[in-house]
Amino acid sequence: MAKWGMVIDLDKCTGCQACTTACAMENNRLPGENWQDVLFYHEGTYPNVNMQWFPRPCMHCENPSCVDVCPTRATFKDKDGGYVLIDWNKCIGCKACMVACPYGVRFYTDDRAVVQPDIRSAFPGAGGRQWDPPYKGPQDDPTHGVGIQPHGVVSKCTFCHHKTSTAPKGVADLDEDNPATKEHTPACVRVCPPKARWFGDLDNPGSKVNKLIADKRGVRLLDHTGNKPQVYYLSGGAGPAVPSGRATERKG
Amino acid sequence: MNAITQPRPAAATPLMGMVLVAAAVGLVAAGGFVLSQLMSVGHSAYNTDSRGIFWGLPIVTYDFFLLSSTGLAMLASAWMVFGLKDFEPIARRALWLAVAALVGGVAALFMELGAPLRAMLLIPTSFQTAAPLFWKVWGLVFYTLALAVLVVKWLAAGADTAPPRVPALVAFVTAVFITFVAGTVYGMMAMRPFWFGGEISLGFLVEALLGAVTFIVIFTHLAHGLDTGRFDERTRALFTGPLAGLFGVLLVAHAFFVISRLVVGLWSNADGMQVWHHLWSRPLFQAELWIGVGVPLLITVLPSLRKSLGLQLLAAVIALVALFVARFDFVLGGQLVALFKGSWAQGLLNYTPSLAEWAVLASAVALANLVNALGEKKLFLGGASA
Numbered sequence: 001m002a003k004w005g006m007v008i009d010l011d012k013c014t015g016c017q018a019c020t021t022a023c024a025m026e027n028n029r030l031p032g033e034n035w036q037d038v039l040f041y042h043e044g045t046y047p048n049v050n051m052q053w054f055p056r057p058c059m060h061c062e063n064p065s066c067v068d069v070c071p072t073r074a075t076f077k078d079k080d081g082g083y084v085l086i087d088w089n090k091c092i093g094c095k096a097c098m099v100a101c102p103y104g105v106r107f108y109t110d111d112r113a114v115v116q117p118d119i120r121s122a123f124p125g126a127g128g129r130q131w132d133p134p135y136k137g138p139q140d141d142p143t144h145g146v147g148i149q150p151h152g153v154v155s156k157c158t159f160c161h162h163k164t165s166t167a168p169k170g171v172a173d174l175d176e177d178n179p180a181t182k183e184h185t186p187a188c189v190r191v192c193p194p195k196a197r198w199f200g201d202l203d204n205p206g207s208k209v210n211k212l213i214a215d216k217r218g219v220r221l222l223d224h225t226g227n228k229p230q231v232y233y234l235s236g237g238a239g240p241a242v243p244s245g246r247a248t249e250r251k252g
Numbered sequence: 253m254n255a256i257t258q259p260r261p262a263a264a265t266p267l268m269g270m271v272l273v274a275a276a277v278g279l280v281a282a283g284g285f286v287l288s289q290l291m292s293v294g295h296s297a298y299n300t301d302s303r304g305i306f307w308g309l310p311i312v313t314y315d316f317f318l319l320s321s322t323g324l325a326m327l328a329s330a331w332m333v334f335g336l337k338d339f340e341p342i343a344r345r346a347l348w349l350a351v352a353a354l355v356g357g358v359a360a361l362f363m364e365l366g367a368p369l370r371a372m373l374l375i376p377t378s379f380q381t382a383a384p385l386f387w388k389v390w391g392l393v394f395y396t397l398a399l400a401v402l403v404v405k406w407l408a409a410g411a412d413t414a415p416p417r418v419p420a421l422v423a424f425v426t427a428v429f430i431t432f433v434a435g436t437v438y439g440m441m442a443m444r445p446f447w448f449g450g451e452i453s454l455g456f457l458v459e460a461l462l463g464a465v466t467f468i469v470i471f472t473h474l475a476h477g478l479d480t481g482r483f484d485e486r487t488r489a490l491f492t493g494p495l496a497g498l499f500g501v502l503l504v505a506h507a508f509f510v511i512s513r514l515v516v517g518l519w520s521n522a523d524g525m526q527v528w529h530h531l532w533s534r535p536l537f538q539a540e541l542w543i544g545v546g547v548p549l550l551i552t553v554l555p556s557l558r559k560s561l562g563l564q565l566l567a568a569v570i571a572l573v574a575l576f577v578a579r580f581d582f583v584l585g586g587q588l589v590a591l592f593k594g595s596w597a598q599g600l601l602n603y604t605p606s607l608a609e610w611a612v613l614a615s616a617v618a619l620a621n622l623v624n625a626l627g628e629k630k631l632f633l634g635g636a637s638a
Contacts, residue, residue, distance in 0.1 A: 093366015
């Protein structure tokens, strides 16, 4: 039984947002509902300005606080694969999981659209679904939070559950360069131009992800929260693992 | 029925009648507006979004009314459970106000949840024991049942009826339990330092009781047509004696809670605590502190002032508004620093409630007042005269 995890090399990531776009296309997300995002941070004032970027999918934590706070067990930790998923048939839209997630990876798109105008007005949904995009993938599994979500539920990255959960049993890594696993590789990993992302089984000592974590001293985001993410970041010193930007009151 | 158990005549019916009509009109107008918005554009009528402000004014309203309800049940328990005879004149009114506040709060919650009916079924049956909301809902189930029994067996059974002991005890225990759990919903959020801490539940308990005292002062005055000359001797003795003292003690405790959190917040360098500097710089927060806490504190701690029923009413109104503003600052303050949103949320987030969200508050206020006014007309909430 695999425990899927992701490794992201911050020294290789160019902030191109190919992962973000691929995720949105693969999973039919709304503009601004970026399950996978490359966050940009600005620090300082002209001419001493520093810009950083930081790729951030759902961490699929080993000890997820979002699962603990969910009063209906709609958010659950899937033992088969180690995913953190949402059963849309059980979600009540209380947003407690969004409040409890330290990584800001959850979305409630019934609220005001983050990106205006709201594209759903052009593609209204049917059958209780939020919208009906002109192109959409065939995958539809509400019990694992896959597909077009219904109204009143929270959504998040699934590690491309519809692809990765059907991977050949016992495989150590899901790599787009391997024909056997290409179609089972998460969209964000598959399209990354500088190959800054790897996806594999954290419980398999022979996996590439474990080798990278060991050899390049992979770190986890906000490890002090105890959530124990299954996403590891590599940083050889060229950039900080955690953005140092601090929210301050805007002037003017 | 002898003279000892003779119910007082229903007090101030003209004023409560006006409250009843105003509440009904307000409920139809505000509730109708919210429902029309929810049915036409859904929750996009609210100014919350996925950038970081997830819980807005509807949750503030729900929390405020729920804690007011539990506080009122605790206040009623002074007579119902602990047999403190001094508090008998307000016990029936406090219990009914607890029912009214609960109805208003739950209505606000239902206007906020994505799937409220599913929530009623799935939360109690999920047995997700790690979730504070699971325990809170089970507490609410028993609390509601206990209140229902108390209404039927006590309030509706006549003014000379004694409160049944077991439901009264259950109502008290569940009220304390719900208040503590409501505090843990925020206090357990280690990733949000503004909320995090074990003292939050204790603060909620103080604020619930303080809210209850302000409610009972205001609504007792309303029930007597805002004419203190119509207060009977026992009510007057309670208001100028133990209740005035309790009001002062709770305000002192509340002030300590607010000041200690403020000082720690202004000193702390943890990311998330900069919200305290933001709050401190706002004139409204200063008004909340100096007028909302300071003025009622001054009135209630000075013996010469706290025995004035008029000043006490003024203190209650100010403190009630300040408690609501404080609840707003608390719930929103924990969300102003977005967690990992990058340039989607630069700096501290801004949040101003939408018209629909204000209408949720107006609906809850109107509904609670409607329920309360009906009770004032039908249930002899002033109790039996001594």
